Amino acid sequence: MRDGAGGYLVVGRNDRPLPELYVLRPFLPAVAGHRALGDGWQIWELGADAAVADSVALLVDIAAATRAPALLGSFLSAGRAAVEGFSGAGGYWRALVPAGPGAAPCAAEEMAGRAGLWAAAARRAVAGRPIADCLRTPPRTRADGVVEDLLSLLGLPGPAEAVPEPAAERR
Template structure:
């Protein structure tokens, strides 16, 4: 995945890449990586891979910003773990976008559990909430939590892309 033209500018910041089940690939970037426009990056990545893409970044305070793009759902953003900041849209509307994103990734999922995760008031570690979201999106086992993905350091960025092939 780092060989994709859209990711070439980030090559100096790539700290690891891993192929995952069902064609998913993970590209981890150093916290110092400067992603000036995450929406454009996701759109370009989806165009380059012909499939949905996810971007997760650990923020200060233990939250993760998770962004996604696909042809069906367009762009969406959610903050994990839940609480007051599910993102710019209400949790139920964000969940609808995530369900559409999952459908574009050839997964059938229910909106209610995603809405519950986005609305959950209890504190969770960013990596655990991200793993739960991936599972709710029908992508269990796609993350390797032993390799440092979303390791809780502010600025840690993980790009997950579905590739056909």
Template sequence: MGYWGYFVVGRSERPLAELGALAGASELTLHQTAADGWQVWEYPNTPGGANGDVGNMNDLAEETGAPALFGYVMDSDCVVVEAAAPDSGAWTACLARDAMAGYLGGNEDGLAVDDFFLEPRDAVVRALAWAAESGRDASEERLLDVFTSAAEPSAEMLFFRFLDRLGVVPL
């Protein structure tokens, strides 16, 4: 069984775990820090687990006044990316799209990955705006590569490659 859980990414002078937007996340641990106050916190959360609510990235972006994002890793196979920024708004995409389609394939509503997540090229447009609002310069081509890649060797590594390509947390 692979990893299930969230990575919470934001910029603040205070530890993100101390902010009201993440008050319900009882088991947040600092994973990594980067320049300009960027922080990555980890929140393990198996399906059906009792860890509490991780919070809302819109609230985190509002509280910090900076872009924020959550990456929910599903069994090390794929990642749900939820992002928000004070000016450019919220968006949802996924990494390892084919694996995500497998998780959604059995839903009773008959909805597919395209019904839940932005298409890769649309996700790139939103990610570029998110990066720009973060004061970072990101490459359209490099982001598209991440949004169309498989989770090799794991979804966690793909997520951190995504953060690197956003210019937020270097590999």
């Protein structure tokens, strides 16, 4: 995603490409790229024209369709991003990356705890302190780089060797 450009990253785990899921099909025209991670995890980039109206409902629907936790990263102005997650075990959470000026000192720790519950639901063991530090740290370069750092801290696997291509229109 270009610096300063709006848009979304949809992160989920499934054997099929995520946009093939019923809940994500309306966003198929906005797909700007994707990457496959190990263990079935995927990151799909949606352009700013995707216009996600209800991120909580979208995350709940993705988690229900994939039977796995889901994340949504959205890029805001001034080099900031919001990361939202949902899992059946950990519920919903939302964190601004980095947490803005004036944020309560405990906000990063609270969000790190909720993110840790998300990671546990994704069967990943993570430490809370590095997540809290990431949420407090101003971006070194671009907001999407901080989101990538956060995904790594949540224990998501690295890139898979082969990137799945979207399936052809089914007849």
